Amino acid sequence: MTDNIRTYTREDETTTEEETQAEQGEKEQCPECGGRVISDTEHAETVCQDCGLVVEEDEIDRGPEWRAFDAAEKDEKSRVGAPTTNMMHDQGLSTNIGWQDKDAYGRSLSSRQRQKMQRLRTWNERFRTRDSKERNLKQALGEIDRMASALGLPENVRETASVIYRRALEEDLLPGRSIEGVATAALYAAARQAGTPRSLDEISAVSRVDKMELTRTYRYVIRELGLEVQPADPEHYVPRFVSDLDLSDETERMARDLLESARQEGVHSGKSPVGLAAAAVYAAALLTNEKVTQNDVSEVASISEVTIRNRYKELLEASDSAAPA
Numbered sequence: 001m002t003d004n005i006r007t008y009t010r011e012d013e014t015t016t017e018e019e020t021q022a023e024q025g026e027k028e029q030c031p032e033c034g035g036r037v038i039s040d041t042e043h044a045e046t047v048c049q050d051c052g053l054v055v056e057e058d059e060i061d062r063g064p065e066w067r068a069f070d071a072a073e074k075d076e077k078s079r080v081g082a083p084t085t086n087m088m089h090d091q092g093l094s095t096n097i098g099w100q101d102k103d104a105y106g107r108s109l110s111s112r113q114r115q116k117m118q119r120l121r122t123w124n125e126r127f128r129t130r131d132s133k134e135r136n137l138k139q140a141l142g143e144i145d146r147m148a149s150a151l152g153l154p155e156n157v158r159e160t161a162s163v164i165y166r167r168a169l170e171e172d173l174l175p176g177r178s179i180e181g182v183a184t185a186a187l188y189a190a191a192r193q194a195g196t197p198r199s200l201d202e203i204s205a206v207s208r209v210d211k212m213e214l215t216r217t218y219r220y221v222i223r224e225l226g227l228e229v230q231p232a233d234p235e236h237y238v239p240r241f242v243s244d245l246d247l248s249d250e251t252e253r254m255a256r257d258l259l260e261s262a263r264q265e266g267v268h269s270g271k272s273p274v275g276l277a278a279a280a281v282y283a284a285a286l287l288t289n290e291k292v293t294q295n296d297v298s299e300v301a302s303i304s305e306v307t308i309r310n311r312y313k314e315l316l317e318a319s320d321s322a323a324p325a
Helices: 010-028 071-077 111-128 132-151 155-170 179-193 200-206 211-225 238-245 249-265 273-287 294-301 305-322
Strands: 037-040 045-048 054-056
Touching: 132 155, 132 179, 132 200, 155 179, 155 211, 179 200, 179 211, 200 211, 238 249, 238 273, 238 294, 249 273, 249 305, 273 294, 273 305, 294 305
Parallel strands: none
Antiparallel strands: 037 045, 045 054
16 A cells, blocks of 8 residues: 655745735735725724724734833833842842742642752752852842841942942952952942942941951952042931931021031031031021930931031031121
8 A cells, every 4th residue: 555645846835835925915905995904903903994994803912911101111011030130149040949838829848848849949059159259249249238228228329339349359359358348348339429328337337347447448449440439428418317317308408508608618628528417417407496416416427426516616607607798
């Protein structure tokens, strides 16, 4: 018994292509008037552009169910996985095994399955940090995130600090210095660059390194990486101090005016920006008849009461000098 085997030639292929093109042409033309048909995605229909005949209806809309009005909003709503971030050593591209010992239906796993999942978690962590560089990065970024949370710094500061630390690691600046020291210096520099500075005392209070090592490492990192960090502006500290002391907006405006007068008179030169900001807030509270003590301000700003007394007198003198006669 012989099998009938059909062979295809180029003529058959040509015929098939012609049939496909003909079918597509029929779909693109209106069956009534022969006009051009278009797809109306809003109503899920295919209609004739000339006579208005609905050729197809109830089409499947394969687009997203949300609307976006700019590129940033579109990227934010796009469902292509979690966004990459420099705050994780692998930029968030790896996967994690959840800590819940439950299956997809919410049922608890057996003892044997729990042991198996724990072993898988252990191996997963080992695979995520394949070499000493990644282990170093994981520890440092975790330290940056911990300190930023304790200081109430926003996400953009954490992201910038992570980039600074990555650069320091790539340019081999860590030998001879601790991971915590470089991570703290990166966070301090990022906070100043973002205009949300924290004082050295505040940074060292949440860090695992002392103030001396922090300042030494900070100067080294910004010098070697060529970072442009502007001197801290006292006005950047004012909103935080006013908020912590629960003072009014009028006091904040008055404190800013006092600092501006001091800048015009050259009082800023050689003075601690934290001390000037704290003294301006205290002086402004007195001028607006709000009850606040030097002890309250010193606790919020982490400076001594003597500094506040000295600086607020200088600010009031500068304000009187800058006032028009």
